[in-house]
Amino acid sequence: MLAFDRGVSMIAGIYPPMNPFLLKTLHLLGVFALFASLGASLLASARGRLASVLHGVSLVLILLVGFAMLRKPPMDQSWWMVKIALWLFIGLAPMLAKRGLLPGAVVFALTLAAAAASSWLGLAKPF
Numbered sequence: 001m002l003a004f005d006r007g008v009s010m011i012a013g014i015y016p017p018m019n020p021f022l023l024k025t026l027h028l029l030g031v032f033a034l035f036a037s038l039g040a041s042l043l044a045s046a047r048g049r050l051a052s053v054l055h056g057v058s059l060v061l062i063l064l065v066g067f068a069m070l071r072k073p074p075m076d077q078s079w080w081m082v083k084i085a086l087w088l089f090i091g092l093a094p095m096l097a098k099r100g101l102l103p104g105a106v107v108f109a110l111t112l113a114a115a116a117a118s119s120w121l122g123l124a125k126p127f
């Protein structure tokens with residue numbers, strides 16, 4: 001292990017160092033939660049119209065860029081298929097809350113978990 005890595009791990013109070021995929025996933029979870037909070041405080045007006053549009057546009061962007069990165073889906077692997085299922089869940093999530101099937105805060109927590117899981121799958125490509 002590099003001396004620098006060891007130093008950073010010791011400063012962060014995590015020695016021995018954690019799995020880099022787990023660290024990156026937690027880092028991204030922080031980013032998702034941060035931007036969700038910005039969205040909630042900045043886009044909440046006009047009955048969430050802007051938020052709904054951004055939800056749709058960003059979902060399409062994620063899917064298109066995802067397939068662009070895959071170029072040809074590796075059919076012998078399944079991590080990317082799980083990512084599509086998670087993507088679908090995140091896409092349908094607002095409906096679950098709107099129809100009163102689950103409380104909004106619960107759906108929100110589940111979408112954050114789905115985003116973190118999707119990030120880990122993209123980083124680790126475990127299966």
Ligand code: HEM
Nearest residue numbers: 062063066067069070080083084087090115118119122123
């Ligand atoms: C909200 C949903 C999603 C999130 C949060 C997400 C997040 C991520 C992250 C963080 C990475 C790692 C990037 C890196 O290597 O540094 C990644 C990689 C990847 N994602 Fe996603 N992703 C999502 C949905 C999707 C979908 C739906 C697809 C497929 C259509 C997809 C395809 C890919 C591919 C192919 C990679 C690997 C790129 C490579 O290293 O070759 N992702 N994703």
